[in-house]
Amino acid sequence: MENKDFRMVAKTMFGLEDVLVKELEALGAKNIEKLNRAVGFDGDMILLYKANYLLRTAVSILKPLYSFEANNEQELYDNVYKYKWEKLINSDGTLFIEPVVYSTIFTHSLYASQKTKDAICDKLRKMFSQRPTMTRDNPDIILNLHIHENQVTISLNSSGESLYKRNYRVAVESAPMNEVVAAGLIQLSGWEKDCNFFDPMCGSGTLLIEAAMFAYNIPAQYYRRDFAFTKWSDFSMPDWKRVREKADREMGDFDYEIWGSDISGQAIKTAQENINNAKLHKDIQIFRNDIQDQDLPEGKTLIISNPPYGERLEVDDIFDLYETIGRVFKNKYSGNTAWLISSDFEAFKYVGLRPSRRITVYNSNLECKFCKYDLYEGSKKAKKQNPEANLPE
Numbered sequence: 001m002e003n004k005d006f007r008m009v010a011k012t013m014f015g016l017e018d019v020l021v022k023e024l025e026a027l028g029a030k031n032i033e034k035l036n037r038a039v040g041f042d043g044d045m046i047l048l049y050k051a052n053y054l055l056r057t058a059v060s061i062l063k064p065l066y067s068f069e070a071n072n073e074q075e076l077y078d079n080v081y082k083y084k085w086e087k088l089i090n091s092d093g094t095l096f097i098e099p100v101v102y103s104t105i106f107t108h109s110l111y112a113s114q115k116t117k118d119a120i121c122d123k124l125r126k127m128f129s130q131r132p133t134m135t136r137d138n139p140d141i142i143l144n145l146h147i148h149e150n151q152v153t154i155s156l157n158s159s160g161e162s163l164y165k166r167n168y169r170v171a172v173e174s175a176p177m178n179e180v181v182a183a184g185l186i187q188l189s190g191w192e193k194d195c196n197f198f199d200p201m202c203g204s205g206t207l208l209i210e211a212a213m214f215a216y217n218i219p220a221q222y223y224r225r226d227f228a229f230t231k232w233s234d235f236s237m238p239d240w241k242r243v244r245e246k247a248d249r250e251m252g253d254f255d256y257e258i259w260g261s262d263i264s265g266q267a268i269k270t271a272q273e274n275i276n277n278a279k280l281h282k283d284i285q286i287f288r289n290d291i292q293d294q295d296l297p298e299g300k301t302l303i304i305s306n307p308p309y310g311e312r313l314e315v316d317d318i319f320d321l322y323e324t325i326g327r328v329f330k331n332k333y334s335g336n337t338a339w340l341i342s343s344d345f346e347a348f349k350y351v352g353l354r355p356s357r358r359i360t361v362y363n364s365n366l367e368c369k370f371c372k373y374d375l376y377e378g379s380k381k382a383k384k385q386n387p388e389a390n391l392p393e
């Protein structure tokens, strides 16, 4: 197995690059470089296994193979053809190419991936009189084709299906949160696992499960078995097993409460199914309640919640709900810290409390603000004469 260092790229979502840098530092990655929705780093195959198993805020780990310039389709074809694909892909194997294209030259990403596939298949057919089969379904090799204008990078995708697919969710409610975003928000909040965690609008329970996994140091992919690198020719099962066993031994205890609640009985049922599936039923408690009637667990509590967005969920009066949230924060949750994530910037104004931090993140393709409220005892409402004070920047 290759035990030399090589370059890798961990892809993430907008706004989570800094927390991913910290996660990679903790794993011992070298030459870490923050990129746009990605972080570059050096390491060996063991680190590639660890990155896949442990990183909470990465969506995939790529191993770049080579880069080149292509100013037209022929140059793309010729440059792809040059690579020694025979060292990587069996001519009777299976292959999938995932295109990520931002280019005025290659305006159709599928066409660019078609050209790439043609070059690889033509080359292997010429050498072995047969060509790999293209399939999306559990292929032997997944190539990531990244084109930015005329700059092309072809990488091996070591993860396969996106790493947000943790495999603990058996069901979702409408507008569920992406698991990587949930994990990222928890880390962005700076939670040091030194108090309770509570989500009063928990939906399918994603924030609760990610909080519990973080609190108990449960590896991000503890529930998942499929990773693309396990099909690579240099895959080492003993090393992979060692990485997982070491990480699993490091799971620990957490001395505080993790609570969630939601007004919808269906949401609570779904959250409970997901919690049970993750075997976290002893660690997370959930309640069916309107936020107005829901008490906090005893003791210092971090609140992170994702109220309905106007775009994604119908609520009778979204502004009323945000006003209620602000009132509950002020009257019932004072003395604690609360964070809200929403893409409804207008609705945020109705919370009526001035956020002390605002961070831009994306949930799926929706631009959101993640706003922090320091709920000091006797928090004052933002002054009426300055309604813009509550507006996320």
Ligand SMILES: C[S@@+](CC[C@H](N)C(=O)[O-])C[C@H]1O[C@@H](n2cnc3c(N)ncnc32)[C@H](O)[C@@H]1O
Residues within 6 Å of the ligand: 173, 174, 175, 176, 177, 178, 200, 201, 202, 203, 204, 205, 206, 207, 261, 262, 263, 264, 267, 289, 290, 291, 292, 306, 307, 308, 309, 313, 321
């Ligand atoms: C955007 S969803 C939360 C999604 C969640 N983060 C997930 O991953 O599934 C918003 C949730 O707020 C709940 N909700 C709406 N009004 C509420 C209220 N007054 N009190 C408590 N929950 C409420 C909805 O039932 C819904 O499940």
